[in-house]
Each structure stands twice: as C-alpha cells, then as structure tokens.
Amino acid sequence: MANNSSLVGSEIFLLQFRDTVIIVQVLVIIFLCINFLLIITFFRKECFYTTTRYILFAVTLLSDSLMLVISDFLVIVNYLEFTMQVWICIIISGLGIVYNIVTPVTLTAMTLERYVAICMPLRHAELCSTRSTMHCILIIHGFSSVPCIVVLSTFFASASLSFYKQHRLCTGELFMLHRWQDHVRSAVQEFYFLIMCGIIVFAYLKIMKAAKAASGEDKKSSRKGLRTVILHGFQLLLCLLQLWCPFIEAAVFQIDFMLFINIRVSNYILLSLTPRCLSPLIYGLRDELFFQALKNVFGLYKRNI
Structure with a gap:
C-alpha cells in the first residue's frame, strides 16, 4: 500500500513538473519576443546606439536573451534526463555563469550613469x-567572467582527464567535486553581492540628496532618476538573490529531493525570469523616447502583417 502511494505521489509530481516546464517555455518565448522587438527598436535610431544608458540597456537585453536561451536549454535537457559529455557542459555552463552576472553588473553601471548624469552633469558628456x-x-x-574563472579553475584543479569524457546531467553541482569548492564559490558571490549593493545604496543616497537640493526642471529630472535607481535596485536585488540560491538549494537537497526540485524551479521563475522581464518595463515603457520608437516599430510590423 505504501509503495502504491509512493508511486502515485511520484506520478503526480512528474505531471506537475511537466506542466511547470511547459509554463516556463511559454514565458521564455514571450520574453525573448519582447527582447527581440526592443533590440530592433534600439538599432533603428542613432540616438539610442550613441547614448550610454541605451547602449547599456541593449547589453542587458542581449545578455538576458542569451541567459534565457542557455538556462531554458538546460531546463529541457535535465527534464528529459539527457546526459552530455562533461566538456560540452563546461562550455554551456561557463557562458551561463558569465551572462548570469553580466546583467546585475550592467545594472550597477546603469545606476552609476544616472548618478553621474544627476550629480555630476558637467562631466557627464566626458565620462x-x-x-x-x-x-x-x-x-x-x-568583471563578470571572474566567478566563472574561479569556479572552473577549482574544477580543473580537481577533476581527472577521464572525467571530461563522461556523460552526466549538466547541472551546477557537477563542478562541485569537493566541499571547499562550494565555499570558494560562495565567497566570490558574497563579495559581488556586497559590492553591487553598496554601489546602489551610494548612488541612491547621492541622487536623493541632489533631488532635495534641486529646483524646477532639475528637481523633476532628479526625481525621475531616483525612481529609475529604485527600479534598478529592485531588479538588481532579485538578480543578486539568485546568487544565494545554491546555498538554499544545497541545504534543501539534504532534506527532501522533491522539495529541492520545486524550490529550484521556483527560484528559476522568480529570480531568473522575473528580473529579466523588468528591463523592458524600466526602459521600454517608462522612457518616453524609447517608448515612442517602440510604438513606431510595432505599428510598422502591424502594417506589414
């Protein structure tokens, strides 16, 4: 009787997991289509690809799109329990690690650009x-490549040559052959977390101070910059929380495997997909110039259809 209950529970879990994977595919396709439309819009006006904040915005769109493709590919192959040679997994995961960090680092750079524009307007054109x-x-x-280099260097130092030709499921745990490797990865991620949070807080306080001291048009511009930094901060917080996911997942893995799978999928949706749908909101909809260009592109496509 207990075995039958266990089998029924496993079947229900697999059906729920399959439905979740299907939902993830729909979300990824929607986000990729939106990003593609925004990238087309970016290249249609010269003022976009000659202005720092729009260029950095395009970097986030491209890195988010690549990250979505890589992570979704790994979700599918792991759901199908498709194994691959370890050296292939190293290439795919290496790109994933780099572009998982590129977005929060770029958001930090965008925040600094807003700080320079509002608090150092005379030096903005130069800087x-x-x-x-x-x-x-x-x-x-x-800067975004450092965590990847650290993770792979510790892996290369520990893995035997024969290990690279073995067929394994491509997951982050594949590179953690020893406990100390996990500690090294944790230390690097915590360092990045603190640095980027510190920059966001610094920029927020400086812009808030400038907003209080400004008047007229300057005050309106400062308040808009402050709202942008707040949105960047929220988006960045979600991205940075993803850096803590391996610690949570590792602890849950020791307790219950099915709970571990549920938490991993939830983390992927909330902390990987969600931050990457905020970029279109912040610049695609809130920025009047970009929104107008986006409407023109969308109208052009509608006429062609």
Missing part, C-alpha cells in the same frame, strides 16, 4: 561618451 561606454562594456564582461 559617458560612446568610447567610454565601449570600454565600460569590456570591463563589465571582464
């Missing part, structure tokens, strides 16, 4: 030129 933005993008990718 936020197109050339400086290109250098900033290189720095963002370099």
